[in-house]
Amino acid sequence: MSDNTIIQFDQVTKKFDDAIVLDSVSFKIERGKFYTLLGPSGCGKTTILRLIAGFTEPSSGSIYFDGKVINDVPANKRQVNTVFQDYALFPHLNVFENVAFGLKIKKMKKAVIGEKVKEALKFVNLEGYENREINEMSGGQRQRVAIARAIVNEPEVILLDEPLSALDLKLRTEMQYELRELQQRLGITFIFVTHDQEEALAMSDEIFVLNHGIIQQSGTPTDIYDEPINRFVADFIGESNITAGVMIEDYKVSFAGKEFICVDRGLNSNEPIEIVIRPEDLAITVRDEGKLRVRVDSQLFRGVHYEICCYDEFENEWLVHSTKKATVGEEIGLTFDSEAIHVMRFNESEEEFDKRLEAYVEKDHAN
Numbered sequence: 220m221s222d223n224t225i226i227q228f229d230q231v232t233k234k235f236d237d238a239i240v241l242d243s244v245s246f247k248i249e250r251g252k253f254y255t256l257l258g259p260s261g262c263g264k265t266t267i268l269r270l271i272a273g274f275t276e277p278s279s280g281s282i283y284f285d286g287k288v289i290n291d292v293p294a295n296k297r298q299v300n301t302v303f304q305d306y307a308l309f310p311h312l313n314v315f316e317n318v319a320f321g322l323k324i325k326k327m328k329k330a331v332i333g334e335k336v337k338e339a340l341k342f343v344n345l346e347g348y349e350n351r352e353i354n355e356m357s358g359g360q361r362q363r364v365a366i367a368r369a370i371v372n373e374p375e376v377i378l379l380d381e382p383l384s385a386l387d388l389k390l391r392t393e394m395q396y397e398l399r400e401l402q403q404r405l406g407i408t409f410i411f412v413t414h415d416q417e418e419a420l421a422m423s424d425e426i427f428v429l430n431h432g433i434i435q436q437s438g439t440p441t442d443i444y445d446e447p448i449n450r451f452v453a454d455f456i457g458e459s460n461i462t463a464g465v466m467i468e469d470y471k472v473s474f475a476g477k478e479f480i481c482v483d484r485g486l487n488s489n490e491p492i493e494i495v496i497r498p499e500d501l502a503i504t505v506r507d508e509g510k511l512r513v514r515v516d517s518q519l520f521r522g523v524h525y526e527i528c529c530y531d532e533f534e535n536e537w538l539v540h541s542t543k544k545a546t547v548g549e550e551i552g553l554t555f556d557s558e559a560i561h562v563m564r565f566n567e568s569e570e571e572f573d574k575r576l577e578a579y580v581e582k583d584h585a586n
């Protein structure tokens with residue numbers, strides 16, 4: 220284990236009765252970074268947090284903290300604090316008492332508690348709010364109290380379970396900046412759960428994209444956005460044009476009935492693939508000057524750009540984000556750089572692979 224690893228999951232499976240909620244999940248979390256667990260409802264994000272916090276145990280596999288297995292270590296003995304979605308603040312206690320709660324339980328001296336609470340409140344810009352009642356605080360301020368209550372214990376890791384979901388859009392964006400900045404100032408590990416892909420892209424050093432209890436892909440926001448590993452990730456992170464194609468050889472693909480130079484290599488020659496092109500990587504031009512010829516089906520003005528929906532001659536849909544306007548019904552050309560083509564392997568059985576290859580060859584001959 221590298222020196223910087225603080226948490227490691229080694230083939231962790233979690234079942235509830237017969238239902239597999241996490242399926243042999245393995246990953247490493249390094250000290251001092253901002254991690255996000257991203258995925259749709261029910262994919263197992265909260266279960267991972269609860270396993271790290273010690274609120275539930277794995278059915279099999281090992282969880283390491285600082286190189287030691289902690290499967291049997293109780294929650295209150297772990298160097299981890301959780302900020303819950305509803306903040307779980309005590310409404311009958313004021314701000315000071317809420318933040319001081321954990322330290323009082325640890326029977327710390329009053330003067331020490333006073334110092335630590337003051338420092339924690341300063342960190343979250345709530346100095347002077349000590350005597351405020353919780354119901355006199357705004358949503359964003361309650362959020363900060365919850366964070367102060369977590370950091371006052373000086374944990375090595377803070378777990379945040381969709382802490383921004385109750386806030387309106389403007390405050391949510393403000394708190395995204397604030398949380399990121401706070402994590403960098405504190406220098407401790409944050410593990411943040413969300414199903415909002417924009418939030419994950421904006422805040423994280425590293426994202427784990429989950430679906431059906433499996434980590435589909437992990438990487439930096441740009442890795443995940445630019446090189447999605449499969450259709451689920453490409454679809455979940457931003458808008459995508461996904462279409463079937465063939466990897467002819469290194470740096471050469473074919474889709475929509477044409478061959479294109481790309482930047483991908485290392486796949487099998489003639490391997491069926493899916494390609495992804497982001498809508499903002501497509502530009503519109505006159506009909507005969509594009510790499511693809513398409514018909515404009517519909518167009519929406521989105522403020523910064525037009526969202527143009529087009530179809531090629533094979534009825535593949537192409538979504539384009541363009542500052543230029545098109546005309547519905549018109550034939551236009553689409554251009555893109557070689558770097559805009561992202562190649563994904565199909566995730567399928569050998570049988571499915573053969574069937575698709577056969578269908579592709581037939582279609583190829585038909586044209």
Ligand SMILES: Nc1ncnc2c1ncn2[C@@H]1O[C@H](COP(=O)(O)OP(=O)(O)OP(=O)(O)O)[C@@H](O)[C@H]1O
Pocket residue numbers: 235240258259260261262263264265266267414
């Ligand atoms: N105590 C439990 N008993 C039975 N099933 C459970 C229990 N806790 C979670 N599950 C199931 O495990 C799956 C994963 O739940 P989890 O809360 O980890 O998902 P999530 O990704 O955090 O979803 P959300 O975004 O909706 O909170 C769900 O199908 C859920 O119903």
